[in-house]
Amino acid sequence: MTRKTQRPQKAYRNLDFLGGPEARILRMIAEYLEPASRFRRFEVEDTIVFFGSARAMPSEKAAAALEKARAALEAARRPTADLREAHESATRAAAMSRYYEAATVLSRKLTQWSKELANHNRRFIICSGAGAGIMEAANRGASQAAGISVGLGISLPKEPMINPFVSRELAFEFHYFFMRKFWFAYLAKALVIFPGGFGTLDELFEILTLVQTRKSQKPMPIVLFGSEYWDEVLHFDAMVRWGTISPPDPGLVHRCDEVECAFEFLTSELERHYLTPRRSRRGTTLTPLLAHPELGK
Numbered sequence: 451m452t453r454k455t456q457r458p459q460k461a462y463r464n465l466d467f468l469g470g471p472e473a474r475i476l477r478m479i480a481e482y483l484e485p486a487s488r489f490r491r492f493e494v495e496d497t498i499v500f501f502g503s504a505r506a507m508p509s510e511k512a513a514a515a516l517e518k519a520r521a522a523l524e525a526a527r528r529p530t531a532d533l534r535e536a537h538e539s540a541t542r543a544a545a546m547s548r549y550y551e552a553a554t555v556l557s558r559k560l561t562q563w564s565k566e567l568a569n570h571n572r573r574f575i576i577c578s579g580a581g582a583g584i585m586e587a588a589n590r591g592a593s594q595a596a597g598i599s600v601g602l603g604i605s606l607p608k609e610p611m612i613n614p615f616v617s618r619e620l621a622f623e624f625h626y627f628f629m630r631k632f633w634f635a636y637l638a639k640a641l642v643i644f645p646g647g648f649g650t651l652d653e654l655f656e657i658l659t660l661v662q663t664r665k666s667q668k669p670m671p672i673v674l675f676g677s678e679y680w681d682e683v684l685h686f687d688a689m690v691r692w693g694t695i696s697p698p699d700p701g702l703v704h705r706c707d708e709v710e711c712a713f714e715f716l717t718s719e720l721e722r723h724y725l726t727p728r729r730s731r732r733g734t735t736l737t738p739l740l741a742h743p744e745l746g747k
Contacts, residue, residue: 481629485622489637492619496724497577497600497637498560498716500553501653502584502644503546512547516540549644549676550587556642556675556709557591557599563717565597567725574639574720575600579630579653580612580621584644589615600637602630631656639724640716641672643703645679661702662695671719673712674703 467473489495507515519540523533557576564574576592578585580601592599593615601616603623612621624630635657643654654674660666674680686700706712 478626478629481624481626482632485633488620488622492598493572494575494598494600494620495637496573496639497575498640498642498720499577499634499638500557500584500588500642500644501579501646501650502549502553502587503646503650504579504581504583504585505543505647506546506550506553506583506587506644507543508587509544509547509551512540512544512550516544546645549584552675552709553584553587553642553644554591554594556712557588558595559591559709559713560716561592561595561597561599563713565595572598573724575620577602577634577637578616579603579649580616580623582610582613584646586613586615588642589613602633604630635660635666638670639668640720641670642712642716643672643674645676645683658702662699669719669723671716671723672703673715674705675707675712677705677707680705 461467468476516537519533519537523529523537526533560574561576567573575598576588577600578588580589580603585601589599589601590613598617598620599615600620601612601622603612603621604627605623605625612623622630622633624633631653634653638657641654641657643650654672657666657670657672661670661672674684686695686703689695690697690700704715706715
């Protein structure tokens with residue numbers, strides 16, 4: 451074909467254009483529409499979201515790492531600072547591993563409960579950020595109960611691949627944090643917040659702000675799991691004393707230290723708000739997304 455008769459490239463096939471700054475709005479829209487299409491196809495309309503540290507590891511792996519670090523420390527005639535730091539790091543990881551195990555068990559129990567609901571039709575699907583640590587544990591627990599689970603991943607320079615326990619059809623990778631957060635918040639009917647770092651705090655306060663300001667008008671039970679950690683990291687009572695939040699605001703979260711506590715609270719709240727006759731209809735509809743009354747205007 452000569453150049454004179456060759457057809458020009460269509461804009462939506464021009465990868466240089468689509469990857470450039472002029473097409474940023476198209477990429478944003480794509481991260482809204484493509485997940486919506488997939489969620490609709492697989493009938494996922496509400497989720498239980500798990501947040502927490504990507505650094506938490508299974509107890510067996512953490513115990514092995516601690517034993518290796520301890521042996522290296524004891525074998526050294528003059529332990530170096532690096533050996534001591536490795537041992538301290540392994541000790542911290544071993545302590546954190548209990549949260550990985552708790553997240554796995556809680557996710558499994560919630561998935562089993564969901565599957566036993568009358569006409570459950572994929573209600574209350576486990577959702578995570580698709581990465582390692584607590585996210586992996588959440589997806590692992592759902593997999594152990596032979597349930598599907600969602601993974602909303604994000605492209606980061608040092609972020610590992612999506613964990614292997616996310617259902618393949620419901621594995622996503624986002625470029626824009628705000629679109630990923632939209633899907634966390636939009637489908638969520640409950641949250642479980644395990645110990646975590648900046649990302650976990652960001653996600654927690656994003657949801658708390660939406661609930662506190664009534665921008666999200668749907669009932670949203672929130673479990674803060676692990677008092678030993680959260681009592682040291684977060685001081686809501688101090689915020690009340692300083693007048694930066696209202697006295698009822700700390701009640702937006704329910705604190706738990708045991709899987710059974712979290713399970714009983716979440717299932718009772720979900721049954722009360724979403725499974726009673728007056729709310730037996732699905733709390734979320736994907737058509738049209740932006741018109742849903744529980745999201746506010």
